[in-house]
Amino acid sequence: MLQLARCDQQAIDLAKAKRVQKWQRDPEGMRLRILEAAKQEFATHGLAGARVDRIAANAGANKRMLYYHVGNKEDLYLAVLExxxxxxxxxxxxxxxxxxxxxxxxxxxxxxxxxxxxxxxxxxxxxxxxxxxxxxxxxxxxxxxxxxxxxxxxxxxxxxxxxxxxxxxxxxxxxxxxxxxxxxxxxxxxxxxxxxxxxxxxxxxxxxxxxxxxxxxxxxxxxxxxxxxxxxxxxxxxxxxxxxxxxx
Amino acid sequence: MLQLARCDQQAIDLAKAKRVQKWQRDPEGMRLRILEAAKQEFATHGLAGARVDRIAANAGANKRMLYYHVGNKEDLYLAVLExxxxxxxxxxxxxxxxxxxxxxxxxxxxxxxxxxxxxxxxxxxxxxxxxxxxxxxxxxxxxxxxxxxxxxxxxxxxxxxxxxxxxxxxxxxxxxxxxxxxxxxxxxxxxxxxxxxxxxxxxxxxxxxxxxxxxxxxxxxxxxxxxxxxxxxxxxxxxxxxxxxxxx
DNA sequence: CGGGAAATTAACCTGTTGGATAAATACTGG
DNA sequence: CCAGTATTTATCCAACAGGTTAATTTCCCG
Incomplete structure (x- = not known):
């Protein structure tokens, strides 16, 4: 899902490998993308109007990642504010x-x-x-x-x-x-x-x-x-x- | 529910009547109370954070009344804004x-x-x-x-x-x-x-x-x-x- | 006084939403 | 290269919220 281009590149590079890597780890990058997406979402819709699913989608992440890397909706909001x-x-x-x-x-x-x-x-x-x-x-x-x-x-x-x-x-x-x-x-x-x-x-x-x-x-x-x-x-x-x- | 005091008064006045009146009609008053409650709700929670049920409760009204007298949530909001x-x-x-x-x-x-x-x-x-x-x-x-x-x-x-x-x-x-x-x-x-x-x-x-x-x-x-x-x-x-x- | 319109209530329905569970996959140190 | 941990995915769920349907009650006027 995330960084498809790089995946495709690897698919070419490692064509002989048993299986193509589906995703890469990138905790810091993921966290940044989540916070950026959250900032836009909260700024556009406010706290109550913001949608957790939309933040995940715009961050190119699975929703679970928000809770894993930052916390619940309010934690996310506070992190953005700070x-x-x-x-x-x-x-x-x-x-x-x-x-x-x-x-x-x-x-x-x-x-x-x-x-x-x-x-x-x-x-x-x-x-x-x-x-x-x-x-x-x-x-x-x-x-x-x-x-x-x-x-x-x-x-x-x-x-x-x-x-x-x-x-x-x-x-x-x-x-x-x-x-x-x-x-x-x-x-x-x-x-x-x-x-x-x-x-x-x-x-x-x-x-x-x-x-x-x-x-x-x-x-x-x-x-x-x-x-x-x-x-x-x-x-x-x-x-x-x-x-x-x-x-x- | 609404204007209980007046209902109680009537209960005394019309004690001999077959049954106590449960509620009174008051379209204009109802509309005003709805808009006032809506104003407070939207001002306190914003558009997305506002709760239609809370507006009804604070207006001392049934939720259906909002739709009957004003319209849906957005109509309500616009009426308040105007x-x-x-x-x-x-x-x-x-x-x-x-x-x-x-x-x-x-x-x-x-x-x-x-x-x-x-x-x-x-x-x-x-x-x-x-x-x-x-x-x-x-x-x-x-x-x-x-x-x-x-x-x-x-x-x-x-x-x-x-x-x-x-x-x-x-x-x-x-x-x-x-x-x-x-x-x-x-x-x-x-x-x-x-x-x-x-x-x-x-x-x-x-x-x-x-x-x-x-x-x-x-x-x-x-x-x-x-x-x-x-x-x-x-x-x-x-x-x-x-x-x-x-x-x- | 009674019938019909206006006003109000109660109950329900469905899509959404924040959050949780558990399984799968990638990376790292030994 | 393997085992264990960190990271990510897929799926599910219960609560909620906006809105609707239909029945009930009050009032007004002929």
């Missing part, structure tokens, strides 16, 4: 804001958050699913709780530097600012489906995405620096404006 | 921003959005559920698509007035601004469960909520007016700051 947090934390650590001008650092931060969410839509869906469950699984995960994001401290440093240098007018609370930046990016992308229907236009197309990023950067920087960017003044599509907008 | 949009649109229309100073109007708008989400947590959950479904149901609902929110036009007017009066420095795109305001409120509340675990503190307690509202108002107004509010400068809990924060 993996998702691990991944973003890892990428966050790669972001170096120390050597940048404070305004540039904030822009970089927004840019990273935005693009990470764009590149990893499953992460958004998983967080929503976990919040529907009132973080029931996260609470039990010492693993995730110990994965501190470097962003809040990064922001604290940047804001302090910005105030000292005169770039920023105010020492905003780094936790609030981080939540706000995440919020601006997260909501737009996570709710793009309903928002697109309500507004009657595709909020995920290139131009819309660019416009959104510019707006977010301009909004936050204007608040911090007191100076308004050119982008912040520019309305959506100058001249060509849809007759009626309907939010939320 | 009801949710109807409700928020109705309250939105009650908000009069025309006679307020532009900055005051924006503050009022944020305040309303924040408190509406606080008072109606099911609305947040329903939107998330619908977005998980890629707005599949919303797309088929001409009802919702015709329910235009008055907010974008309100914002457009307020922003124009603000720029003319000199209160605002820039003519921000009303659609972007509306999404941003919704985002700041929505994300914080919708993700409060995971965020609370990650940050190790209750983001829904009174002080945290007040602090958040102040931050959002300050952020948006600072960006629009160019003047910073006192609130915006004040860090979270002066002096008493948790050692490590971890965003997202």
């Amino acid at each position: 993996g998702a947090y691990e991944k973003i934390r890892s990428e966050e650590r790669g972001l170096d804001l120390e050597h940048l001008d404070p305004p540039e650092a904030i822009e970089r931060l927004i840019d990273f958050t935005w693009n990470y969410f764009l590149r990893n839509p499953e992460f958004l869906a998983l967080l929503n699913t976990e919040n529907l469950a009132k973080a029931r699984h996260l609470k039990r995960s010492t693993k995730v709780k110990s994965m501190h994001s470097p962003f809040v401290e990064m922001i604290r440093t940047v804001v302090t530097r910005g105030v000292e240098s005169g770039d920023f007018r105010v020492a905003v609370d780094p936790v609030q600012l981080y939540i706000s930046i995440a919020a601006l990016c997260f909501f737009y992308l996570s709710n793009s489906a309903t928002l697109s229907v309500i507004f009657g236009r595709d909020l995920l197309k290139k131009e819309a995405r660019d416009e959104r990023l510019a707006h977010m950067v301009a909004l936050v920087l204007a608040a911090l620096t007191g100076k308004s960017t050119a982008d912040f003044a520019k309305p959506a599509t100058p001249g060509v404006r849809p007759p009626a907008h309907q939010p939320v | 009801g949710a949009y109807e409700k928020i649109r109705s309250e939105e229309r009650g908000l009069d921003l025309e006679h307020l100073d532009p900055p005051e109007a924006i503050e009022r708008l944020i305040d309303f959005t924040w408190n509406y989400f606080l008072r109606n947590p099911e609305f947040l959950a329903l939107l998330n559920t619908e977005n998980l479904a890629k707005a599949r149901h919303l797309k088929r609902s001409t009802k919702v698509k015709s329910m235009h929110s008055p907010f974008v036009e309100m914002i457009r007017t307020v922003v124009t007035r603000g720029v003319e009066s000199g209160d605002f420095r820039v003519a921000v795109d009303p659609v972007q601004l509306y999404i941003s305001i919704a985002a700041l409120c929505f994300f914080y509340l919708s993700n409060s469960a995971t965020l609370s675990v990650i940050f190790g503190r209750d983001l829904l307690k009174k002080e945290a909520r007040d602090e958040r509202l102040a931050h959002m108002v300050a952020l948006v107004l600072a960006a629009l007016t160019g003047k910073s509010t006192a609130d915006f400068a004040k860090p979270a809990t002066p002096g008493v700051r948790p050692p490590a924060h971890q965003p997202v």
